[in-house]
Amino acid sequence: MKQAKVSIKLISAAMAGLFLCIAVFLPYQIFLNAGVWFANNSNPLVRYPGNVIYGDIVDANDILLAGTYNNSRSYIADEASRLSMAHVIGDANHTISGGVETTLSGYLLGFRTNAFKRLVQSFSGSPRQGDSIKLSLDIALNRCAASLFPKGKKGAIVILDYTTGEIRAMTDTPTFDLTHSASGLSVDAVVNRVTERLLPPGSVMKTVVYAAALQYLPHIEEETWTCIGNLPVESGTIVEAGGAAHGVVTLEQAYTVSCNVCFANLAMQLGWDKLIATAKQFGIGDELLTTDIRMATGGLIWLNKEDADKGRDEAFYRTLDGLAQTGIGQAKMLTTPMEMALIAAAIANGGVMMEPRLLTYVKEVGGGAVPIASTVLKRAVSAEVAAKLKAAMISAVADGTGKNAKVAGVTVGGKTGSAEWGEKPKENLTHSWFTGFIDDAAHPLAICVVVEEGGSGGDSAAVIARNALTEALRLGY
Amino acid sequence: MKKIKNDITEESAQNAGAERFPRFDWNARLMALCIAFISLFGLLIVVRLPSPDMRALIITIGCAGSIYFCARLFPRFNIADPLTTALATFLGSFGALYQYSLTQTFGGMMQTFFYAVGLAVFCATSIVTRKWVLVPGKVEKNRLPLIGVSAAALALPMVMSSSRQWIYLGFGGLSIQPSELVKVAFIIILADILKDKKLRHPVMVSAFLIALFVGMVALQNDFGSALVYYAAAVALVFIAAPSLRTILLETGVSAALAFGAYNISDVIQKRFKIFTTSFTDFTKMEGQLSSSLMSLANGGVTGTGLGLGRSGTIPVYSTDFVFAVVCEEFGFVFGIVLLFMIFLLVWQMLRVAGRAGKRFHAMLAAGCAVVFGVQAFLIAGGVIKMIPLTGVTLPFISGGGSSLVSLMAMCGIVGGVSMADAAPRRARINDAGYTIDG
Numbered sequence: 001m002k003q004a005k006v007s008i009k010l011i012s013a014a015m016a017g018l019f020l021c022i023a024v025f026l027p028y029q030i031f032l033n034a035g036v037w038f039a040n041n042s043n044p045l046v047r048y049p050g051n052v053i054y055g056d057i058v059d060a061n062d063i064l065l066a067g068t069y070n071n072s073r074s075y076i077a078d079e080a081s082r083l084s085m086a087h088v089i090g091d092a093n094h095t096i097s098g099g100v101e102t103t104l105s106g107y108l109l110g111f112r113t114n115a116f117k118r119l120v121q122s123f124s125g126s127p128r129q130g131d132s133i134k135l136s137l138d139i140a141l142n143r144c145a146a147s148l149f150p151k152g153k154k155g156a157i158v159i160l161d162y163t164t165g166e167i168r169a170m171t172d173t174p175t176f177d178l179t180h181s182a183s184g185l186s187v188d189a190v191v192n193r194v195t196e197r198l199l200p201p202g203s204v205m206k207t208v209v210y211a212a213a214l215q216y217l218p219h220i221e222e223e224t225w226t227c228i229g230n231l232p233v234e235s236g237t238i239v240e241a242g243g244a245a246h247g248v249v250t251l252e253q254a255y256t257v258s259c260n261v262c263f264a265n266l267a268m269q270l271g272w273d274k275l276i277a278t279a280k281q282f283g284i285g286d287e288l289l290t291t292d293i294r295m296a297t298g299g300l301i302w303l304n305k306e307d308a309d310k311g312r313d314e315a316f317y318r319t320l321d322g323l324a325q326t327g328i329g330q331a332k333m334l335t336t337p338m339e340m341a342l343i344a345a346a347i348a349n350g351g352v353m354m355e356p357r358l359l360t361y362v363k364e365v366g367g368g369a370v371p372i373a374s375t376v377l378k379r380a381v382s383a384e385v386a387a388k389l390k391a392a393m394i395s396a397v398a399d400g401t402g403k404n405a406k407v408a409g410v411t412v413g414g415k416t417g418s419a420e421w422g423e424k425p426k427e428n429l430t431h432s433w434f435t436g437f438i439d440d441a442a443h444p445l446a447i448c449v450v451v452e453e454g455g456s457g458g459d460s461a462a463v464i465a466r467n468a469l470t471e472a473l474r475l476g477y
Numbered sequence: 478m479k480k481i482k483n484d485i486t487e488e489s490a491q492n493a494g495a496e497r498f499p500r501f502d503w504n505a506r507l508m509a510l511c512i513a514f515i516s517l518f519g520l521l522i523v524v525r526l527p528s529p530d531m532r533a534l535i536i537t538i539g540c541a542g543s544i545y546f547c548a549r550l551f552p553r554f555n556i557a558d559p560l561t562t563a564l565a566t567f568l569g570s571f572g573a574l575y576q577y578s579l580t581q582t583f584g585g586m587m588q589t590f591f592y593a594v595g596l597a598v599f600c601a602t603s604i605v606t607r608k609w610v611l612v613p614g615k616v617e618k619n620r621l622p623l624i625g626v627s628a629a630a631l632a633l634p635m636v637m638s639s640s641r642q643w644i645y646l647g648f649g650g651l652s653i654q655p656s657e658l659v660k661v662a663f664i665i666i667l668a669d670i671l672k673d674k675k676l677r678h679p680v681m682v683s684a685f686l687i688a689l690f691v692g693m694v695a696l697q698n699d700f701g702s703a704l705v706y707y708a709a710a711v712a713l714v715f716i717a718a719p720s721l722r723t724i725l726l727e728t729g730v731s732a733a734l735a736f737g738a739y740n741i742s743d744v745i746q747k748r749f750k751i752f753t754t755s756f757t758d759f760t761k762m763e764g765q766l767s768s769s770l771m772s773l774a775n776g777g778v779t780g781t782g783l784g785l786g787r788s789g790t791i792p793v794y795s796t797d798f799v800f801a802v803v804c805e806e807f808g809f810v811f812g813i814v815l816l817f818m819i820f821l822l823v824w825q826m827l828r829v830a831g832r833a834g835k836r837f838h839a840m841l842a843a844g845c846a847v848v849f850g851v852q853a854f855l856i857a858g859g860v861i862k863m864i865p866l867t868g869v870t871l872p873f874i875s876g877g878g879s880s881l882v883s884l885m886a887m888c889g890i891v892g893g894v895s896m897a898d899a900a901p902r903r904a905r906i907n908d909a910g911y912t913i914d915g
Binding site for chain 1: 809817851862
């Protein structure tokens with residue numbers, strides 16, 4: 001019986017341990033994730049919050065973007081502004097799942113207000129008043145960026161501050177007017193093309209391959225490749241745009257002129273696992289926890305519903321041809337413009353990726369404005385690798401395919417991309433990509449522009465980037 | 478401390494002690510606290526529900542009254558010790574009141590009805606335990622019939638009804654879940670076999686029994702209950718043969734079972750898959766689990782308030798996910814406190830086991846404690862996405878009828894054990910003239 005008492009003591013300890021597990025895990029998880037769990041459009045408390053006055057949403061210059069008058073939501077008077085901000089703000093019925101109306105609903109509905117103030121409010125009988133929020137978005141810049149899209153093309157632009165992660169402009173087209181209902185609209189009109197549209201990145205992917213080469217292949221910067229305009233792989237051939245032969249190139253030169261042969265080679269040298277790991281470092285294929293926006297996750301082998309139906313898994317796509325094609329941003333690879341913007345931002349910021357955010361201040365009902373701090377999302381690459389990538393991107397704009405993105409007075413770095421897509425790629429215009437940054441501590445902006453079916457990256461997206469960045473500089477960012 | 482002669486009666490010893498250590502004082506305070514809480518909680522329900530009605534008032538008075546009477550009567554008539562009684566009645570009352578506030582219909586009174594039945598069962602089981610189970614030899618003679626009846630009861634739902642866990646009784650939608658009720662018999666049988674000095678290898682024999690029962694419950698597709706059965710069995714074996722060898726053996730068998738169960742059952746695989754999906758991306762999470770996490774977030778620290786949670790929108794929610802609903806309406810701090818009360822009951826049961834004079838008594842009490850504790854852990858952990866979800870009930874609070882009755886029966890067993898062991902202690906008081914903490 002004596003020994004049995006010891007057993008019982010051990011069992012008691014085990015039971016106490018079980019309780020402690022929960023008692024520690026629960027508060028920790030709520031502290032960490034409750035914001036994200038609350039702010040989604042299937043939460044009845046968000047959809048049907050009862051008697052509450054939604055808080056206002058203002059932009060970086062305190063211009064009212066959305067407010068509540070006479071129990072209904074009203075928006076900024078200027079239609080062009082309204083159209084440009086539709087997906088960022090989201091509609092009042094939460095049809096758009098990633099808009100600020102939903103992701104920051106905790107504040108707008110007054111759930112994040114100090115509990116004591118809420119108690120006082122509930123006793124006074126007045127409807128609950130939500131907090132107002134100030135965004136980092138500049139509606140003038142947003143409006144201007146939206147006007148830069150070519151007529152009839154779909155596209156997305158995002159401009160953010162890479163030292164703080166604050167988003168200055170985020171707009172896409174097609175869009176819709178917030179004063180009308182969002183239900184019944186097509187998917188194209190409702191989806192936020194910056195954060196949710198998955199597209200093949202084309203040559204902008206070379207940045208990731210470059211980073212992987214620097215990390216995994218020693219002395220890679222001293223090597224050279226000979227580009228004759230095409231590279232036969234297993235069952236296909238990698239060709240250069242326009243059949244151009246770049247001759248003998250070093251790594252940085254290959255990046256500047258966007259040499260497919262070199263990077264396809266590199267990808268094959270690195271192999272799937274190292275490429276996938278590097279992409280994850282940059283956030284592609286890795287779920288990034290962001291509170292203000294909802295991001296879709298891209299991937300090097302992005303399996304869709306058709307693959308699930310036909311029972312194809314990752315292994316099916318891990319061919320040598322696929323690898324070579326992935327090195328130049330094609331094959332089964334998909335990313336979002338926001339992911340590419342974050343990559344450029346991380347490189348410009350010494351390898352540190354800041355969390356993209358919109359919320360800068362919470363204006364409480366009592367009058368105080370609470371600033372919200374920036375957070376680091378992750379360290380994407382080491383500072384040395386980031387410095388080399390930055391130099392290559394600056395070179396690509398100075399002498400290479402990104403010439404059209406040059407902005408007077410500042411140094412711009414970036415990478416263009418012309419992504420083929422669809423069943424018969426040769427019959428379509430490519431998606432035009434540009435992602436880059438301004439290398440200046442006083443103007444720490446990163447940008448990503450996509451014009452779907454816009455043609456070559458250098459021609460379409462880089463020009464738009466130049467104009468958008470010029471406007472941003474003019475506005476003082 | 479003077480030695481007093483043997484003919485001092487129990488009463489005078491009590492009185493002598495009362496001067497220095499007033500007996501039952503802590504227990505009286507706890508009882509008062511429980512009654513106060515339940516009364517206030519009940520009044521809150523009466524006032525705050527959309528249509529305040531007499532039913533809630535009646536339930537409140539009934540529950541508060543039950544705590545009082547049980548706290549007074551049970552120790553007085555040697556039914557059960559005060560702490561177990563207080564905690565069991567408190568949790569049962571809270572469960573009855575809360576289930577009523579969730580459903581607010583006549584059906585919500587089912588929990589109250591089963592609580593009342595449970596109290597009677599508590600009382601009866603306690604007396605039966607002392608008079609029959611704990612009497613040496615009684616269980617041994619009836620081993621085979623007990624095993625037979627239990628196994629048959631477990632087999633019934635598998636042959637009788639389509640959902641393999643329940644037997645539907647027809648009137649009022651009542652259903653019985655035999656696997657809950659058989660838990661009690663299982664603990665008694667197993668403890669009896671393990672304590673038997675006449676068997677050469679009690680652990681081996683018990684292994685066969687464990688396999689039989691756990692297997693039958695698993696065949697019902699009720700893997701949560703099977704796990705609870707197994708946990709109780711592991712604890713009992715560990716008490717019967719406390720040695721490093723047992724620990725290693727048990728760990729090995731558990732690992733093998735876990736591995737086997739995972740590979741054989743696609744229900745388990747599916748549960749694991751759901752569990753390992755994203756913690757934050759609701760588009761990738763299964764619906765009920767994401768609802769549960771949303772509830773936790775809605776509740777925050779202080780909760781949304783009684784009745785202001787949105788549990789009404791999802792019916793099944795209030796049974797499996799009651800813990801999430803409690804956290805939503807009252808905040809996670811209250812949820813943890815509630816869990817603490819349940820584990821306090823577990824702790825008390827293990828204390829009773831620790832004080833027991835015989836291994837058989839200790840095993841009975843410890844088995845019941847482990848059932849409570851593991852069940853609470855499984856469901857609370859599953860609901861907050863700490864472990865994969867299993868279909869067990871939160872003791873007393875989300876209990877269906879069978880679960881509530883069987884848990885009360887287990888409290889009765891522990892009560893009976895505690896009173897049976899208290900008698901020799903009181904005799905020791907007489908001998909030594911000291912008082913010991915009741």
